[in-house]
């Protein structure tokens with residue numbers, strides 16, 4: 001062992017000093033680079049944003065993910081719920097888990113601009129839909145979803161979106177397939193009506209889908225998936241899976 005160290009020392013002394021400096025600099029640079037890369041990746045990627053119309057069940061879902069309980073009896077939220085935590089279902093797991101930063105953005109149209117504050121840091125968006133009271137709200141939900149899907153930041157950063165058909169605990173809830181098809185139909189209509197408006201009035205940043213074809217979520221550049229859940233009863237495994245695919249534990 002000592003012989004080895006001695007040999008290495010001798011070898012180093014034989015090298016020109018400039019070469020040693022260069023080697024050292026390269027080494028330091030590599031460490032700093034990878035360190036920064038990891039920090040940036042970490043700090044960017046743990047925010048998940050909950051959006052959807054008022055009454056779709058975002059706040060209940062937020063509590064269910066955080067505490068494993070729906071905390072009923074809370075009033076309509078006017079301020080976003082915001083928290084950084086390890087998911088309740090993961091508390092028993094061993095080892096240190098990467099916490100999730102979850103934001104529940106109230107669906108009230110006056111508060112929707114808040115969404116733009118959160119999206120630049122979002123790793124993913126969960127769009128919550130009420131599958132019980134779906135038909136009367138279909139148009140409004142599609143309009144909100146259309147606005148989200150056409151935001152420049154969503155398209156450019158290809159932020160994945162989960163359309164979550166909530167309240168699946170009730171037998172009268174519509175299926176996620178039904179909801180997906182209805183939303184696609186409504187968005188298709190919106191696409192035609194909104195592109196008919198003079199260009200000066202168009203507020204959305206991007207157009208959706210393939211021209212001349214009926215709209216399908218598969219046309220989106222970002223990944224759009226559909227799942228069902230019940231925030232009330234805690235059947236939220238598909239939500240947790242979506243979150244953990246984006247925020248690595």
Ligand SMILES: Nc1nc2c(ncn2[C@@H]2O[C@H](COP(=O)(O)OP(=O)(O)O)[C@@H](O)[C@H]2O)c(=O)[nH]1
Nearest residue numbers: 053054055056057058059060166167230231232
């Ligand atoms: N049946 C059923 N009701 C739910 C579920 N999630 C929420 N709710 C009810 O829907 C209403 C609105 O929920 P809330 O979380 O306040 O909706 P938000 O406005 O999107 O935050 C409340 O009365 C909840 O009890 C669910 O999974 N199943």
Ligand SMILES: [Mg+2]
Nearest residue numbers: 058059076077
């Ligand atoms: Mg709420």
